[in-house]
Amino acid sequence: MQRIYFDNAATTALDPQVLEAMLPFLTEKFGNPSSIYSYGRESKMGIEAARKSVAKILGTKPANIFFTSGGTESTNTAMSAAVRDLGVKHIITSPIEHHATLHTAEYYEKQGIKLSLVDILPSGHVDLESLKTLLSEGPQPVLVSLMHANNEIGNLLPIQEVGEICKAHNAYFHCDTVQTVGHYPLNFSELNVHFANGAGHKFHGPKGVGILYVSDEVQIKPMINGGGQERNMRAGTENLYGIVGFAKALEMATETYEQDSTHMRSLKQYMADQLTALIPGVTFNGDWQGESLYTVLNVSFPRTDKTEMLLMSLDMAGICVSGGSACSSGASIGSHVIRCLPNNNEVVPVRFSFCKHNTTNEIDSVINTLKNILG
Ligand SMILES: Cc1ncc(COP(=O)(O)O)c(C=O)c1O
Structure with a gap:
């Protein structure tokens, strides 16, 4: 896989x-x-x-x-x-x-x-x-x-x-x-x-x-x-x-800072646009369009039976993402950062973070997988 x-x-x-x-x-x-x-x-x-x-x-x-x-x-x-x-x-x-x-x-x-x-x-x-x-x-x-x-x-x-x-x-x-x-x-x-x-x-x-x-x-x-x-x-x-x-x-x-950061910034925007268009109910955490790392997009999915298991379902499809920092990824206590943000109870946060090697094709593939998991 x-x-x-x-x-x-x-x-x-x-x-x-x-x-x-x-x-x-x-x-x-x-x-x-x-x-x-x-x-x-x-x-x-x-x-x-x-x-x-x-x-x-x-x-x-x-x-x-x-x-x-x-x-x-x-x-x-x-x-x-x-x-x-x-x-x-x-x-x-x-x-x-x-x-x-x-x-x-x-x-x-x-x-x-x-x-x-x-x-x-x-x-x-x-x-x-x-x-x-x-x-x-x-x-x-x-x-x-x-x-x-x-x-x-x-x-x-x-x-x-x-x-x-x-x-x-x-x-x-x-x-x-x-x-x-x-x-x-x-x-x-x-x-x-x-x-x-x-x-x-x-x-x-x-x-x-x-x-x-x-x-x-x-x-x-x-x-x-x-x-x-x-x-x-x-x-x-x-x-x-x-x-x-x-x-x-x-x-x-x-x-290669200029070209790499431009590439990752566009990946982040593309992923946000695709999620907004294709996955109902998603919101984004933090000041993601403002003063924010171009490498990180933190997404909240509405809490449902399917999204409760999202990290595991994505892992089974070969997609590696995290729910918080690496040490707490997958832990049921959730993220101490997301807990400090408003409206955090009914959502499942997932962090997507990019590097210079990632592509829009990979984003398309992740979006398709998300549609299948959540559909
Ligand atoms: C903001 C921040 N501080 C500190 C650390 C810890 O770094 P290291 O894993 O190299 O000890 C990390 C790594 O996840 C981090 O993201």
Whole structure:
């Protein structure tokens, strides 16, 4: 059975050219990057070239980029460092963050740190007035952790504006940029962000590798103690081939950003048009036609016996989509993001998320399958 993969916000397929760039570091260039002889030096060079390239693309210096195991670790590190090293006493986040953020914030709440959640508008956007109100309450210092793009509904945060609000209130700002690194041009040094993150597997790079951006404005202590790798910040022999793959994937995504984003934007619109025309009762979640990821279309189907089983029925037809974030996909508790939106009781939400390889033919095929399942 030919499968159709519309779950690219969960993860993407490794690009063959990325694999090609990684392969030498899985085979002949196997040296430990900390070794001083030639094998070690060539591995080290691979890592530092990757860091330089990633830093340049993201508008920062190599010294501000730390390689990690992915988005979750980077978020945990940023939030933990904010509490431990910057003395943060108050975390402000939103109820629609990724669990990497929410569960870390809840952990620190149990340790005595004040936790506040901003209001979410019916559009799914963060209410910036609510953010300003919370920022003016004590105690200080404050960490604001808000995601740049929501992985379930696609809404985009006005990152520049939020950075300025944080600056005006002397707050630290962590922005989870996992869904936008590799998908949008980003210049970290022009944004008032103290911490940001990325994960290679969201843009055709390998899994298990990510970045944490730490601005010059903050000084944090080592995240993992040990052998002093990552300039003493994250000890442990580096994920050499992952790091090389991350950089190659980001370079490729940057080179073809214009054409790829145009293609995916048109896929999203086409799918929305076809669903509206052919499937009765569908609605779309979030600000899908406005400030929204071009990769994500979150659709609500009216709740019926047939739509209750929709994810499973689609899977049986070879169509891979998700009901929420990857960790909760298929779980009966539903999505914590959709629960924050109005009119969420009588609907079944399905997230369709695209990559540059998807086609309108695939969309037609999914629509036909939906007609059969729901007809
Ligand atoms: C917005 C967002 N933040 C964080 C993560 C976690 O990233 P990782 O799976 O690389 O740990 C994800 C991945 O689903 C995500 O979409």
